[in-house]
Amino acid sequence: MYISLFKFKQFIKDGIKSSDVGSSAGLVQPFDKRAGFSMIELLVALSFSVFTATGLTLIMTKGVKDIRAIQRANRLNANAEFIASTLTYWVKQSAQISSPAASTLDLTLGDFSYKTIALTGTNITLDGSAITGNDIEINNLAFTALKKSVRISYTLKAKNAKETLSVTTTVAQRSP
């Protein structure tokens, strides 16, 4: 069955007119112009939203803090690895090892040139050039020169943060 657009509009208008808008029962009919959210519903929805938004903000803030802490920890790991591999390389190149101070290591290479690894401020330096990143500091660097090896221990700390990593390792000279 087909009806024209005019007839359909008329049907709608009739429906609105015949609805029980003014009745004492106060029932909301399908075509009631008053249909919508009540104040209570709005308040409930609003309080839900505020509660959820607060929870989410707290979770996100904590999450971002933790992600930054993880990034700092990863930087510590990377620096610890880099320091260890740099020291290993130069100790393996050396013909003689001596440690004039606890935080200084003097290496005499095969061609009788010298390398000095030391703690300068909060950086480990190789002949005066820092080999540690700008975002970390070295708190303790200790060398123990043994007969054909050197024991190295150091503590890395993220700058302006609490993450630390203590490393102890030994590097032996190459066998002749």
Add this chain to the structure above:
Amino acid sequence: MLSVALIATFGVAFQTLRIQSIKLSRLNQDKLKATMYLRELIEVTKDLEQTNWTATGLNNLTCVSPLPCHPEINTTTDPDTWILVDGEESLDTNSYTRSLTINPVFRDQPNTIFPNSIVDSSAPGATLDPNTKKITATIIRKNIPPPNTLTLETYVYFTL
């Protein structure tokens, strides 16, 4: 309600991701430390290779596999030297236990005849090479469930 459900789901997923990331970061750091300690054992044997083939060094009978031993610094010498002491070693308030063992090495021909190759002790004609030792270094990470053992192996040669 739909938006609350979506946001709650997102929150739970984010929290799970965050906790997993923290766990992974700790595991990475723990493994790095364990690897450093393990490498130290190998480096100590490389020092001993050049300094000590006596009973306190690479010929220490209390280190022959399966007996575990560990290195210690002997401060009675000048300069200080490494020695091997029987038993395992606990590190970082019992977070790690490390040890090394020394295995005899056999070759398919006497050490004086070249070329010769390292073979299993049960191989026909296997001859003990007293100038070569196989070192197995092991570290156990106590803070994580198995598999929590890392192992490195190397050979040392008498060159003194």
